[in-house]
Amino acid sequence: MSLPLGFTSQLSDLLRVGKGFSLAAQPTDAASGFDGKKVDGVATLAARAPVLAGLQEQLFAESRYGGKKSVLLVLQAMDTAGKGGIVSRVVGAVDPQGVKLKTFKAPTDEEKEHDFLWRVRPAAPGPGMLGVFDRSHYEDVLIHRVHGWADEAEIERRYAAINDFEAELADGGTTIVKVMLNLGPDEQLARLSARLHDPTKYWKYSPTDLDEREFWPDYMNAYQRAFEHTSTERAPWYVVPADKKWYARMAVQEILIEAMRGMNLHWPAGDYDLAHERSRLVGA
């Protein structure tokens, strides 16, 4: 497969978490696999948007004629890393009719009474849909690990439960793409500061963002461990450098396109007699 203009690698290969992966060794400010500047990346994002939208339409069309396939994009990251921007700028290019977005917040009292996957299962995308998890079941092995809300044995149990759950989704026809937006701490500080100096952004700031920032190394450890246990053949993790917003958006878009190209999608024929319907039209 030839690469689109500007790319020097297939991003889904380059950014995929494989054996021996070390999060600590990953750059946060790189434009990995792309030979261009911001202006080129922004142009690429715009140029490739119809490609992603077209693949999703094909997925949706298949589902109308019995297709069972779907896509699930899982987004995890430190605060301000740009999950929202991925949703609005990458997913936003796809027809809203084909998107099922679920934002996971701190669990409710009812949700806490159940196993951690209880609230996640109903949020999985149905046939034809691009599902997006803004945060996800991974919070239960990330923040829970960092703050010791679950002990080591429980965290291990959860890794296994997650793998079983994701394998079940994959068996049902869901292509899973898990993305960690890898932000550097300096860039986070700059973005938090920006939120506190722009009245149109005050509402996005929360004092807990700074509280959690103090646990940065613990979070990075928790991510590393999660990757080791849950980056599987059928539900791989991708770690995307996120200091450059334009790069992160373009990269996630490209990873989705590559994943969906692998789904072997086709435009369905109708379930009606084409010649007969054409002749009916003539008299209508």
Next chain:
Amino acid sequence: MSLPLGFTSQLSDLLRVGKGFSLAAQPTDAASGFDGKKVDGVATLAARAPVLAGLQEQLFAESRYGGKKSVLLVLQAMDTAGKGGIVSRVVGAVDPQGVKLKTFKAPTDEEKEHDFLWRVRPAAPGPGMLGVFDRSHYEDVLIHRVHGWADEAEIERRYAAINDFEAELADGGTTIVKVMLNLGPDEQLARLSARLHDPTKYWKYSPTDLDEREFWPDYMNAYQRAFEHTSTERAPWYVVPADKKWYARMAVQEILIEAMRGMNLHWPAGDYDLAHERSRLVGA
């Protein structure tokens, strides 16, 4: 308020269904209130997209600090009139996080056991959201009237129930915009034909589209009656000429913008001590 470039009227005034409105007298192929060609309309749609997206972000931001306001866009039309295009091209420019889309299909057996509004109430947008109904509770006074699935007295009861329901939504903070995309029968025939001559569109065609087409005058009567009974001060109908897709999209976008401008939205201040948080950042 000055008009945006190219507009000769405020569309929410011009296209609003008021006293004495006659659907039969409305053009389907006009570009009412716009002094431009397709190329200008397409440019206007693109240029105004960030305005709509910005208003929606403000609505969403308000809701994070206790705001109760929301918007509900109701879309009704004959088949192929372009509801899907409004969703993908107009609503699609808004952040998916702020959109709640509900597509109403033929009711399920469970839904049929309840009053017609039973399935509609839970689909109403929560605070901060732009809700979109692709078809709606109006099917129950349109197709039901056309095919005699409900008698005249029941249809009359439904008009009143709809007005009560919509007034309740408005009381709760929802700005309601109801749009009928007014397609001409010749243009419908051309679009149906296009679907039967393009393999990427076969999946969009259904033989029932042609069946329903035979009831065109009955549908127009049912719309006229529905407008007379349910175009209220707080939940007005807009009839948008829809033979020109570019115009219909631009017009619905503009009507939404005008409606949201009337909501008096503001960026919320945070609920934290700004000076204190800024000083915390310095040491972080």
